[in-house]
Amino acid sequence: MSTVAVAIICKTPAPGKSKTRLSPPLRPEECAEISACFIADLSATIAALTAEGDAQGYAVYTPAGTEAALTRLLPLDFGLVLQGEGDLGQRLDKGIADLLALGHAGAILINSDSPTLPKALLREAVEALKSGDRVVLSPALDGGYTFIGLSRPHPQLFADMPWSTPEVHRLTLERAHDIALPVVELAPWYDVDDAASYALLERELDGLPLSFAPADLARQPAARTAAFVRRRRAAASALPAQAGAA
Template sequence: MQAAAIMARMPVPGQVKTRLVPPLTPFAAARLYAGFLQDSIDRLARIDGIRPFVAYTPSGAGEFFSGIVPPEFSTVPQTNGDLGERLAAVSETLFSRGATAAVLCDSDSPTLPGRYIREAFQRLDEADVVIGPCNDGGYYLIGMRRHTPRLFAGIPWSSARVTQRTIEAAERLDLPVSLLEPWHDVDTGADLDRLCHEVRAAAPGDETFARHTRRALAELGLLM
């Protein structure tokens, strides 16, 4: 079984996308993140041959997430701890449920093409670890062929060294790494400006292109 999980937060004002405040208000940032989240779910739902999961936080948000995912999705709570501990716990859950390959995706890259996730699984036929690097030094996904918690230990999360330090961890574990093409997430005001430009430039008739994010940006008056 190939399993993919979205690392998701409940879109509560003041608790998500805080680096976008300002220029946005806490409510607007949460509304925008809700669009990111739904586009991330839609993207995973369009990928055939995988078992999709949403790994959510906080732990009491299970009812909310069960209400927004398609029936083929499973929802699992994230554990407490830093991002590395939470990623490791989700990885353990997927492999304990029978995964032979697992990909963990962020929920901050609403325009990421689904083909990047499909390619991650293809590369796991040869590599033990696949990383989709972000332009800011983090990553938008990580895939693996077995549960390897040491991949996530000692990483300086929220820094520009996340991808490099993860590659170094894999090398110490003698795990071949394959890098996907870089993509971008949305964390800062500059990222938001790029997202607005990207959405404005998209083909008007393409209903699959970040449609929930597009709607949120329009509601917030950011596409004018």
Template sequence: MTTAAVAIICKTPEAGKSKTRLSPPLTPAQCAELSACFIRDLAANLADLAADGRVVGHALYTPAGSEARLSRLLPTPFGLVLQSDGDLGARLDAGIRDLLALGHGAAIIVSSDSPTLPRASFAAAVDRLLAEDCVVLCPALDGGYTFIGLSRPHPELFADMPWSTADVHRLTVERARAIGLTVHEVPMWYDVDDRETLAVLRADLAGEPLPFACDGAARMPAPTTAAWLARLDDSATPAFAPAFVATPAERRVAR
């Protein structure tokens, strides 16, 4: 059976280096904890998605030397692929190539900041990618994308891109069309990377309708994230605090 790799692009959570745009209101340690919750929930959802045999979950991670800490957040089996050096575009391009080199017929790279992204979006992307040479995008609220999928490398989609701007999705579509690559899109979703999108996540977890979401969109569960936020909101119950501090050995490897 031809398979599609779905890889979470992520940094192994560490206080002071994870979700920094959420501090404040969160502390650096809380930002790392929340990042870990996102990775754990998204990886668990991808493992469920893999039950039909077409999807294989991976983490496209950094830094080197953090494998043991990251693996504690992941189900078994779940692949680990180290990110390359370079800017985000170089890392995405190399990540697509590395995943395809493992023998998969397609590769999807998804942000670790979208723990509730609907299962139907992944399923639709896999269907398209295993049928044709195309790009599949899940547009994000901020003008970027929450995932990108390809069935073969197309470096033109990543080079010299103004990352972290509202133009990323638009420019990616324009570049794909310029090289004759068919573009497919799944419904818009959101990344959690600031106060505003954290509020969107809270509304999503509470079951409130999201104005940009398709009617009936089956959001994937994020129980670890929901439980952590509930603990955070309950002043009588401290949020759990797993150890997200790099060891000296890990810091030496990361250098």
């Protein structure tokens, strides 16, 4: 199969269990709502990529039993692959292996916190994976990576990694070097997982430039996320008027 699997690794949104580091500023129910927006927007970007004919979209998801709720957020042609057990590294490794076992020429796993991730970066990643055994990375601003792509399983990249620390990207490069695995590094992007990155998302949706992004990198509209941000702002701006009227 000459297609590349392009997958969101995600948890089906639920209040109190989704994007908890965004509370505050968001309430728990808003965290679940924006998580659903992120998944819907990112999957729409992947669907636009797959329409070009050489990629297939998936969600590598958890928990089991939430398929009906998750599929309501995804394009109709998306596949579902259940996450494995263990830490993030074990789940990433198994997710890559499971997607490659379906016969794809490569597999990309994208975090579910980057609703504005440009399609152009995913296009570059797909092209790189069709060219042989290598790892493709988009570094994240927090020291991790926004997505990782492989054309063959390489468990060494994921084992005993200090996840959620600024060392992840650096250590991944070191491990790729140790096993003589070529690395393709693409432009960086960012994860929306705390108050500071939520503020960055708002600025981006307002059309302000991102200092780390190439000027010619086309923005994704992230329509559902943008609508969420507008509704939340409108509700917040209405509060003083309501308080005055009371």
